[in-house]
Amino acid sequence: MPRVDVQDPLEAECLEALDAEAFHTRRDFLQRTAMMAGLAAGMGLVLDPDTVLGEAARRQRRTQLPSPRNLPIDTFVVLMMENRSFDHYLGWLPNADGRQAGLHFTDKSGKTHATHRLANNYQGCGFLDPDHSWDGGRTELDRGRMDGFLKADSDVFSIGYYAEPDLPFMPHVAREFTTFDRFFCSVLSSTYPNREYMHAAQSYGMKANTLPTSQGGFPDTTIFAALTKAGVSNRYFYTDLPVSALWGANGLKRSSQVQTYYEQAAAGTLPALSFVDPSFNGESQGTSGDEHPHGDVRVGQAFISDVVHAFVESPQYKRGALFIVYDEWGGFFDHVIPPRVPDLRASSNEADDFGQMGLRIPAVVVSPYARHGHVDHSVYGFESILKMVRYRYGLPPLTPRDLFANNIAAAFDWRSKPRLEPPSLPTPAHVMATACSGSAPADSGGVGAGVGTVLGSPPGSSPPGSHARDSQPRRPKPHDLQKLLTSGYLDRLGFRYRPATPSTMYRHPSKLGMRP
Amino acid sequence: MRRGVRAAALAGLAAAIPAAGAVADSFTPVRMTIAVASVARLHHPLAVTVRVSADPGVLDTRTAPLRIRVKLARECGGAFQYTSGVVLLDKRLNPQPTTGDPYSAIARGAGSPAAYGSRVVCTYLEEEGDGRVFANDEAVTTNVSKACTVAARRYDHLRRARDARRHRSRIRAARRAARRACGPGVPL
Numbered sequence: 001m002p003r004v005d006v007q008d009p010l011e012a013e014c015l016e017a018l019d020a021e022a023f024h025t026r027r028d029f030l031q032r033t034a035m036m037a038g039l040a041a042g043m044g045l046v047l048d049p050d051t052v053l054g055e056a057a058r059r060q061r062r063t064q065l066p067s068p069r070n071l072p073i074d075t076f077v078v079l080m081m082e083n084r085s086f087d088h089y090l091g092w093l094p095n096a097d098g099r100q101a102g103l104h105f106t107d108k109s110g111k112t113h114a115t116h117r118l119a120n121n122y123q124g125c126g127f128l129d130p131d132h133s134w135d136g137g138r139t140e141l142d143r144g145r146m147d148g149f150l151k152a153d154s155d156v157f158s159i160g161y162y163a164e165p166d167l168p169f170m171p172h173v174a175r176e177f178t179t180f181d182r183f184f185c186s187v188l189s190s191t192y193p194n195r196e197y198m199h200a201a202q203s204y205g206m207k208a209n210t211l212p213t214s215q216g217g218f219p220d221t222t223i224f225a226a227l228t229k230a231g232v233s234n235r236y237f238y239t240d241l242p243v244s245a246l247w248g249a250n251g252l253k254r255s256s257q258v259q260t261y262y263e264q265a266a267a268g269t270l271p272a273l274s275f276v277d278p279s280f281n282g283e284s285q286g287t288s289g290d291e292h293p294h295g296d297v298r299v300g301q302a303f304i305s306d307v308v309h310a311f312v313e314s315p316q317y318k319r320g321a322l323f324i325v326y327d328e329w330g331g332f333f334d335h336v337i338p339p340r341v342p343d344l345r346a347s348s349n350e351a352d353d354f355g356q357m358g359l360r361i362p363a364v365v366v367s368p369y370a371r372h373g374h375v376d377h378s379v380y381g382f383e384s385i386l387k388m389v390r391y392r393y394g395l396p397p398l399t400p401r402d403l404f405a406n407n408i409a410a411a412f413d414w415r416s417k418p419r420l421e422p423p424s425l426p427t428p429a430h431v432m433a434t435a436c437s438g439s440a441p442a443d444s445g446g447v448g449a450g451v452g453t454v455l456g457s458p459p460g461s462s463p464p465g466s467h468a469r470d471s472q473p474r475r476p477k478p479h480d481l482q483k484l485l486t487s488g489y490l491d492r493l494g495f496r497y498r499p500a501t502p503s504t505m506y507r508h509p510s511k512l513g514m515r516p
Numbered sequence: 517m518r519r520g521v522r523a524a525a526l527a528g529l530a531a532a533i534p535a536a537g538a539v540a541d542s543f544t545p546v547r548m549t550i551a552v553a554s555v556a557r558l559h560h561p562l563a564v565t566v567r568v569s570a571d572p573g574v575l576d577t578r579t580a581p582l583r584i585r586v587k588l589a590r591e592c593g594g595a596f597q598y599t600s601g602v603v604l605l606d607k608r609l610n611p612q613p614t615t616g617d618p619y620s621a622i623a624r625g626a627g628s629p630a631a632y633g634s635r636v637v638c639t640y641l642e643e644e645g646d647g648r649v650f651a652n653d654e655a656v657t658t659n660v661s662k663a664c665t666v667a668a669r670r671y672d673h674l675r676r677a678r679d680a681r682r683h684r685s686r687i688r689a690a691r692r693a694a695r696r697a698c699g700p701g702v703p704l
Contacts, residue, residue, distance in 0.1 A: 097591055144598065182594055339595040340648045348579065348646050355648055377636075378654055379594050391543045403545055403574070404650055 065407070066414050071392050072369065075320035078385060079276045079307050080198060081300055082191065082292035083132065083330025086181060086360035088161045093174055096181040096375045099335045100161040107150035115333065118160040122296045125436030127157030129293045130331025134207040137188040137358060138351065140331070141338070149333045157293070159333045168428035169301040170362060173308060173324065176423045178370040178411055184338045185328040185358035186381045186401070191480050194327045194358065195243050198382040199223060199275070201398040202344050203354065209480035211489055217248020223273065223386050224254050226395045233271035237261040239279040239289065239303075240500040241481045245493055252493055261310065262507045268315035273389055278303050279500030283479035288433075289505055292330065292479060296433030305428050306507040308366055312422035321367035321412075323385055329359035336360050339379060342404045355401075357381055365411065368418035376411040384408040430506055545574040546651040550586075552604075552637050553701025556658045558665040561626040562588065563703075564604045566639060568651075569620040575613035580644045582609045584623045592638035592654040597647050599638045602627045608644070629660040664698035671704060 065071065091098030103115040118124070131140070131152035142148040149158045164171045186197035192210065193203035199222040204212070212218050224244075227234045236244040236255045244251035258277075264270045278300055279289040291300030304324060311322045336359070340346075343355035350356065363380070383402035388409040389395070390402065397403035484490050485497055498504065549567045556562040564586050575582065589601030596606070605625030613619045629635065637656040642649055671690040674680065680687060694704050 182592075184594070337593065337595070337598040339598070340646055342578075342648060342650055346579075346646075346648065353646075355646075377591060379592075379649075379652055387543065406652070407543060410655075 065391070065409050068391055068394055071409065072319050072414075072418070073321050073367070073388075073392060074272060075270050075274075075314075075316040076272065076385075076389055076392075077270070077274045077276060077307075077311055077320065077322040078198065079304065079322065079324050080195065081278060081304065081324070081326045082280070082290040082295075083130075083328060083332075084291060084326045084362055085329035085332040085334040086183070086336070086362055087334045088329075088332035089167065089170060089326075089362040090174060090179065090181075091161055092164050093171075093179060093181070093375065096179060097336060097377070098181065100163070103159070103333065103335065105147060105150045105159050105333065113150060113156050113159060115159045115161060116156070117166070118157075118162055119166055121160070122298050123294045123433065123436060124157045124160070125294055127293070128153065128155045130154040130158035132190050132328055132331040134189040134193075136331065137329075138356075140333075140359070141188065141356075143350075144337045146333075146335055146337060149331070152331065154331050158331050161333075162297075167301055168298060169305045169308075169426060170324075170364070172426050173304075173366060174362075174364050175373050176425065177364055177366050177372070178374045178376055180363040180365075180376050180378075180380055180408075180411065181360070182336070182377055183325070183361055183363035183380045183384075185326070185361050186383060187354055188338065188356045188358040189328070191327050192246070194382070196246065197401070198325075198327070198385075199243075199247070201383045201386055201402040205345055205354075207354075209483065211483055211487060212246060212248075213487065213489060215248075216492075217251060218246055220247050220250040221398060222247060222251075223389060223395075223398065225250070226398065227273055227389070227393060228254075230393055230395060232273070232393050234273040235260075235264075235271045235275075237274060237276045239277060239505050240498065241277075241280045241479075241484050241490075242495065243277055243481065244275075245484055245490055245495060249493060252495055257504065258307075259504060261307070265310040265314040265316070270314065270316050270320075272393070276307055279505055280479045280481040281485070281499060282433075283482070288479060289500060290479075291326070294436050296431055298428065298431040299433050302428045302430045303505060305426070308425065309427065310507055311366065312425070317422060318368055318418070318420050321365055321369070321388075323408075324362070324364045324366065325382065325385075326361040326363070329361055334359040341381075342400045344399045344401065346400075365408070367412065368420050369412040369414060371411075371413045372419065378406055378411065380406055380408050380411075430502060432502065546570045546641060548584075548639055548641060548651055548653050550637055550639055550653060550656045552656060552658055553699070554658055555664050555697075555699045555702055556629050556635075556660045557668050557698070557702060558632060558660055558662070559628050559630070560665070560668070561628055562604065562658065563624065563626045564637065565622060565624045566605065567620065567622045568609060568641060570613065570618070572618045573616050575619055575650065576615050578613070578643050578648075578650065580646065581612055582650065583607065583642050583644055584609055584621075585640045585642055586625065587638045588627060588629055588635045588658070589638050590633070590635060592636055592652070594652075595647050595649050596638075596640045596642055601635070601638065602630055604637070609641075629658075632660050632662050632665075634659050661697065664694070664702060667694040667697040668702065668704055670694070 087099050091100035104112050106112050131154045136152040139152040140148040185194050187193045189207055190209050193206050196203040204218050224234045237258045238255055239258045242255045244255045261276055282288040283292055283295055288295035289299040289303050291297045338357040338359055340355045346355035347353045383405040385408055386402045387405045387407045391407055490497055547569045551565040566584050584607055585596040586605040587599045587601040588604055589599050593599035604627040607623050609621050635658055636654055639653040640649055641651040671694040674687045674690050
């Protein structure tokens with residue numbers, strides 16, 4: 001064995017290497033690890049191995065969060081739209097894990113269909129509302145094969161997608177701020193359970209869109225209740241139907257119409273946490289504003305635009321974060337398999353597992369601290385947003401779900417100078433969707449178009465490029481949240497329902513249809 | 517003397533590591549620290565060491581043994597099973613967490629990268645059977661470097677030659693070149 005000159009590490013290393021049995025010893029490892037930690041190699045032999053190991057690893061890890069009190073976010077806004085998957089909406093996004101054209105799916109009869117661009121088919125009139133139920137989701141997941149989108153209660157609409165030019169607002173906001181390409185809806189099920197997870201990190205054991213009629217509302221274990229208990233302001237803003245009513249009178253007590261959101265944003269008086277919801281009613285006619293089929297997606301896009309513009313123009317933007325999310329994938333195709341995570345009602349039986357996350361949804365954060373044009377690849381769910389809010393205000397976990405979730409605060413850039421000047425974002429024309437009507441297309445393989453009208457355009461004209469073909473949903477189906485109204489549940493809680501109109505939905509009703 | 521060196525080393529460590537903020541609090545109930553070289557050689561074992569620690573009682577919710585699983589991949593798939601890549605580590609945690617106690621364990625493994633380019637060290641703490649993910653980390657990357665692979669291969673070739681002792685200067689130069697290309701974390 002050659003003699004080692006300990007004064008010259010390189011020489012020593014070299015001479016040692018001449019030994020034919022040179023191998024990766026614990027000593028070598030500690031020395032190298034210490035160097036990775038920014039220490040002299042010799043330190044690796046002096047310090048406790050665990051310390052060196054830990055510090056080396058920590059140095060490689062993502063930037064640590066500011067302490068809760070130093071987190072420069074005082075205003076959180078969560079805008080939750082409806083029923084779109086990541087691939088379906090943002091599969092085109094550069095640097096994101098998205099797929100659109102070229103995928104093929106087999107239907108129940110064994111016929112193979114290719115994914116197709118929906119382009120100016122903004123409503124999907126004439127097609128089924130894709131299956132996004134508890135069981136339907138599992139059929140689509142197909143034990144991780146992700147090939148069941150045409151085997152559930154869906155047709156080829158479910159494998160359609162929008163390219164970048166097709167949507168008037170989301171692509172712009174995605175390119176300006178941070179998009180998440182591993183953001184899964186919390187549970188592989190429909191609207192109610194997912195919205196319940198957004199509010200409370202659980203669905204109280206509900207697998208489907210079930211009203212808590214017997215209890216007069218779920219127990220108020222929401223993030224709102226936790227914030228109120230800690231003396232932190234919060235508010236829920238609805239457009240027509242208040243999801244907060246699922247928590248009974250307590251939920252309604254913290255609710256206001258969305259016009260109040262616009263006013264408070266302008267005045268700089270938004271609470272620490274705001275949830276904003278679009279208009280849900282009118283789905284069966286195609287006039288809802290939540291982007292749920294068969295509503296016109298441009299209505300929802302214009303609504304998102306108004307909520308985002310109100311936020312970025314608010315004095316609170318400088319210390320704010322607005323999350324745009326969709327409640328679930330809506331039965332639309334996606335190629336990424338959702339993970340199973342710890343949950344209050346986790347089960348090893350897949351059919352009963354509330355820890356089975358749903359498919360990816362489009363999710364973007366708007367904030368001066370969001371990275372510009374960035375795609376974050378970490379795993380998140382609605383509970384990840386709750387975790388950031390909890391972190392900021394020092395709240396205990398609501399359930400195991402948000403206890404174990406990744407904190408979405410890790411996706412922000414806390415070290416660089418914040419971009420306090422909001423970027424230029426488009427203001428899409430406000431659209432009043434019109435009802436799907438007429439007869440269904442004979443060939444379900446075709447792509448029916450909606451017939452929305454751009455406000456301010458000549459009467460009777462159709463949006464540029466639209467087919468203006470008469471069609472109607474083959475399965476007219478009111479939005480499940482309409483049950484809040486039709487069941488008398490809202491009446492019993494004393495809520496006075498008013499249908500959404502442009503003047504109650506948009507920020508500047510007087511400018512309806514006017515492009516800036 | 518030994519104590520003095522240790523104190524100096526700790527002071528150096530404190531200076532080298534940026535302020536960590538709130539790291540080990542209840543908002544991060546399960547922590548995984550991953551040590552892996554930032555540069556790796558193609559078809560050559562890449563060692564990974566993962567330390568798992570958890571707040572008391574946090575991991576009691578599991579219903580099956582926990583495994584620590586690491587894959588080297590172009591992109592992580594959200595769970596070990598759904599991530600395509602080379603397995604660096606897939607072991608049952610030893611010891612398994614016990615009720616109510618703070619938890620800490622270290623696991624080591626290695627695997628050989630199969631392609632050049634930047635790769636993510638996708639680390640998962642999962643329950644056996646379900647693959648339920650209790651914690652994941654996708655923030656650590658390593659670069660499977662062609663320059664490092666070629667330089668290290670040349671060095672290996674020279675030092676293994678029958679007359680290696682006669683060419684110490686060439687070996688030394690090759691060693692320096694390999695170290696420059698590979699950085700400090702790659703065993704040569």
